[in-house]
Amino acid sequence: MANAIAPFSTNFRIGITNFFWIPPHDVIKIGFVYPELTRVENQAQAVAETTEPSAIPMADPSMPTEVAPEPSAPVSSVNPTVNTPTPQAPPEVKGGKKTQQTNKKEPKTKDTKEGAGKPPKQPQGGDAVKESGLSAKALKEAKKAEKQARRAQEKQTAPGPTQQHAQGKKADGAKGGNQKEQLAPKGGHKRAGSTVTEAQRTVPIRTSNQQTPTVIEPQVEHKHVSLFRHLDGHARRTSLSGAASSIHPAVLTLGLQMSSYEICGSTARCVATLLAFKRITDIDIDTPESEAKAELCDAVDNFIREKITLADKVIASSAGDKIGNGDVVLTYAKSRIVQQALVDAYDRGTKFRVIIIDSRPLFEGRNLARALADHGLEVQYSFTHALSYVIKDVTKVFLGAHAMLSNGRLYSRVGTALVAMTAKSNDIPVIVCCESIKFTERVNLDSIVTNELASPDELVLSSPDPQAAITPSNPTPPATPSTAAPSTGLSNWRQQPNLNLLNLMYDVTPAEYIKMVITEFGSLPPSSVPVVHRMSTEKAERFI
Amino acid sequence: MFFVPLISSSTPVFLLADRLNSIVATYRRLLDDDPDLTMPVAAIEALVELLAQSHASTISETLDLLATSTQHLKSHIPNPISLSAGTDLFQRYIIHQLQRPGGGAHAASDFQSIRNHLLSNGRLFVSRAKQAREKIAAFGKGFVRDGTTVLTNGGSRVVGALLERAAETGGGGGSVRFRVIYVFGGSKNTEGDAVVRALREKGVPVAVIGEGAVGYAMGKVDMVIVGAEGVVENGGMISRLGTYQIGLLARAAGKPFYVVAESHKFVRLYPLSQYDLPIEQKVIDFKTSADEEEEATANAKEVDVAFAERTPRASERMEYFNREGRGKAEANGVEDAVDFTVSVPVTSEGRRANGQTS
Incomplete structure (x- = not known):
């Protein structure tokens, strides 16, 4: 998360904090906060509607978001963590209640004349709003926020948002006014923040979690892989109570969305963060600095348009140029820009085939596979274990980036290095598509020093899910989910004394595996990354 | 546009077509005349010559002429990679010159002076490019x-x-x-x-x-x-x-x-x-003995029948159908391949x- 916004956030944050006091670290760290909270909501939805994975609607290819259809969150994450006594999380606090309060306090901040400098009202006081009954006032406020967000989005020239917004509305309608769903803070925010609409429908189904409250002893609370212990510094908090009161709800919402992988992928995170900041500036435009705020909003819009939307178009078209007739293109996980490039090449009539390699637990490639297949491309979908076999057919490998490091290395979704290495050893060119805002002056030699740890529980197969349960080894779905739960090998891993799970998010691909980096400034060898980074940051400084 | 060569020669359409054909001729002549000339420099010199002869009176006209003739030149030379280095450089140089502060891009009356400036600078560039070889030799002899x-x-x-x-x-x-x-x-x-x-x-x-x-x-x-x-x-x-x-x-x-x-x-x-090069090369040419026989008989027929007594093939008499086709670049054989x-x-x-x- 910190890496996602690192390339621009330093400059940008200075501008923002002049107007509103945002603790700089919280802006960055918000992604690590409260993963468990959203899971409570997700569960609620999962109970309400059991969506099959095959029925998951595709994300619009043009929109700057990558929705993880199945975050495959932990089987036993909710109850244990709520029960676990952590300093920030009094066990009695219920997640749903908190989030609703988040939603409710937003209008209040809007009304304050001094802007966001004044901390929003602390929710712990006595907001006795029940989880089930959302007040009409709160609903109205959510609508208002939504409208505002829509207006903000129409300013962008991207074609995606409007379409996608319509989709979102439809989805809301289909839910038949389920109060619980509208309670979720993303109901109002997501359109503004990330244009994630279908995320609510695509959350994982973990019905058994509620039915089988696992009993977990508090002494097995901390399990670390010792080599990666330093990455665990930002403990995932389990409720909103520890949050600094000065953090704007829009930022909190963003954190929740990121932690639940509703906003997934670096560009999506970047855009969502910028839009969240914009929402903060939206508040109280009549303050003396109103002009400055308007300017800041314009700057945000311009930044997104120039550095992301337009850059993507340029990159997609020049990457599409590189795809010729008869090519077999391999890509790993999901990158929006690679998707655009493939669609671009297909639309201009190039005949080629796509192989998508995917991995657990995020399954980002599923989205890409469906989107491309829907568009008419010929798609083959496999997991990393099939890589060494399918690589024989491949003529080009296209990869997205989380960041390009200054030593020419690529920092991207974990597993990318494996794909790049396999391609290199088969003499297949590896092409990275990357906007120049993702270039960073940082130098990493390995994936250990800087990385992001996701919850190890995500690695545990959620076998009670009827879809996942039908495997070759277990061909019949279990009669009841509760009886199936103990049968999975890893579900009780916290009780196993010698067992650790490691769920890394990123890895570093050596520069020698990369043949070419396509940016909006043209195609470069990876060794030219620092030069372009210097060029583009000089421009950005002038820009901001 | 190039389909009608019968239009009287005073029409601008014909002039443009003529000029486009002449740039290829100029390019070839320059390379033949001066054995020391490299392809990019020959291309730049040809473009400078073209600009000198043109009656373009506005900047956009000039740039347009430049782009069209560059495209024409590239499509009529079998291996335009080296040449395109020169034309791209010249185009960038001209745009840079026109965008310079004080370049007076708006003043129409000023255009003549800009044009003269461009031409003289273009010639300067050509002469400098020729000196480059000596410079390289001076640097490199130490190795x-x-x-x-x-x-x-x-x-x-x-x-x-x-x-x-x-x-x-x-x-x-x-x-x-x-x-x-x-x-x-x-x-x-x-x-x-x-x-x-x-x-x-x-x-x-x-x-x-x-x-x-x-x-x-x-x-x-x-x-x-x-x-x-x-x-x-x-x-x-x-x-x-x-x-x-x-x-x-x-x-x-x-x-x-x-x-x-x-x-x-x-x-x-x-x-x-x-x-992945932007040219077509006939280096690897798979054949069976049937293909060889077919080719041999085709060659034999061609020799047998005198040119005047048979219907010319479209590829032979392109000028009848399309002036663009004349002198169209052929794919590179092994000898010219890169x-x-x-x-x-x-x-x-x-x-x-x-x-x-x-």
């Missing part, structure tokens, strides 16, 4: 030390100039003693003959080997120096077919491989592999030499 054996190929004039300069070092007598192994490839070797003759005249011992003997000779070689048609963005270079394999053999033997090229040969291209020599980023030996010599 050739006493007692070394240099392997080279092709008819690169920069390499020739460098080796001659190295032979002359120390004043006439040639105190630097080195030997040259010259690799002959293919059948078209008039240029190679000239290089070999010139070096032998200067007292440099030259051995001539075939391409098959490169690996055999590599053990006796101290360094490889080659010329380039174009230097591409990823640090690789495009050169006469056979250069790539010399580079691979040199790397396998751990011998330094130097490329000498003028900076106007830098091309905006990023080839991923040999087959290959792409990859730079190895780890050692970056070649790239460093590149930076120094150009």
